[in-house]
Amino acid sequence: MNKKDVVIVGGGAAGLMCAIEAGKRGRSVLLIEHNEKIGEKIRISGGGRCNFTNLVAESRNYISRNPHFCKSALARYPSSSFIALLEKHGIAFHEKKLGQLFCDGSSTQIIELLLKECRAAGVVIQTNTHISSVDKTETFSIDTPHGNIEASSLVVASGGLSIPKLGASDFGYSIARQFGINIVNPKPGLVPLSFRPADKKFFASLSGVSLDAIASLKGIDFHEHLLFTHHGLSGPVILQISSFWKKGEVITLNLLPDQNAYKILESVRDSKSYLSTVLERFLPKRFIQKWFESQGGPLPINRYSHKDLREISKGLSAWQIIPFGTEGYSKAEVTVGGIDTDELSSKTMGTKRIPGLYFIGEVVDVTGWLGGYNFQWAWSSGWVAGQYV
Template structure:
């Protein structure tokens, strides 16, 4: 049998592409080495699936060409996917910053997509690893664990390198390069940052301390929670900035954004210890560390204005230099991927290789934390599904 389209990968983008192509009457085969579809959907959002965001906009995506994503995102929006959730009877709620989560388990989203594929006549082969993909006349030959398959079009939806224990590999990038497509250098994104031993010596006693703050790298900053760990820093604000951070650069922590800390410290003069005053605004363990790091031993009345200014600066602009990240093991997504200059933004088709499409995380489009990457999967998969 010659398929109209073979989709490589049964994740969010792959299933979306398959549904759309199947609904158009195409003969579609989805192939995935995993034993279950949509595993990243299942584990996302603490098992509740942060499936999209109300604030989708091009500036929330990183790419060498951030505007590349605009066509797909405009043609299949967050509201379109929300409508599908509503039609499927899946209850959801909004958390902070426009993030939408399922009320119930994330498996509801997987079940909806699998059901839609079945209704669209899509064939799904799980536990079937794809192999080499070759040109064959005007179509393609795809090696699979179930034998050679032929198709007029191939959609590569194999994801990135993040979370290898779930089976993530560089397969999609190697396939792109085999067809002569450029690949932007990849690196872990939305990932905790790690530090050298001299920083970890004081960070470890703070492990588990969490607080709202602002974490910045260069001109980019995020106002969300940050978390001290045994290995360094995590929490939403740190994960966000990790996509912008590069080795050798410092990040800045603002532990009390929007506050005039210097003025507040001056107003607190008296017989109180600095840690006691800081403890009004910050977790106790962190307040004690800041007092020790500042080398302050006296009470507030004994501290000079210069000392208070120095403490305030340390709280509002605390510079730290990570040595790395926790890597793909815990990264939520992969930064970089198939160069968008080699793709058509409307169809996700490779320029110069008719019938070959790339969607989702394998492409050099990486969203912010908070449902943006799932929306890119839905939108890019939808776009390819209209074209194959």
């Protein structure tokens, strides 16, 4: 039997950070990953450049049943701490927009950094390893095809359900169920939304068209790009609002966020210009042509009444959609929900009821907005657990 102080399941951002910190404290650490390689999500993230944090990551940037839970970890290991680690390793980075930090080079630099730190901290990494069972008496007993491991701490860092082809599994939730730990129902987040079949057919020709928009739902607003797809809507503004959306809810889209549509139309009310010509100054031509197709096409502006113009501008500045659904875990960047934070200590990330059992990263019911917040949560929660395991 192999004995370790700490076994960490999952070689993603959270698991690696926890392993480094625990190793630095002199704990013997084994990190188990079932993929061939560690850090697959880091590798593909941010278009290969990894949006590894955000300059300002605060509790307001996270969705959780307990919005205060993430505060302690974010305060103890803020984005500045991860930035300092990058600087120590000489990795160049830049801010793209809205405080989002990306590598100048490649996301693999971050994986290499984490591996280097793991080696320095004496962490043993075992990839291609599938855990068949976990039991607990005094210690944890973890069965793998390579043998049984006994550990005093078990850290679940196996992530959520998004992108199964990158190794996502329900390991974390099944361990939680085994130990009677409550789970907040998981659902796909940061995910494209699909139209109902009739709308999908109508808007299909707009696939690839992008525009600036504000998406609003339940008092929450995001102002970013919107993209029409073959199935419905995507782009940062839709991904952001998707994490808050529940089936049946109406999302309001303002497609002219920086303009007062009614004022614009009224100011040229007496002209013979076509309505489409005026609107094409503010919105993509393909979109405008499609938008008016169902109304028999646009007419010269002076053929519309004040009431018509009011209706048209309202349609564009408060387009109400009820999405048919999401594109599911295969397209979702994250999983919203997860291990109920009531079950965990926000100071240690340890479970309150099972001594030695910890949950960190995306498997926990803490989900960041788009923009580097999810990796920051993984670093912060992993770092915190690493101080206690």
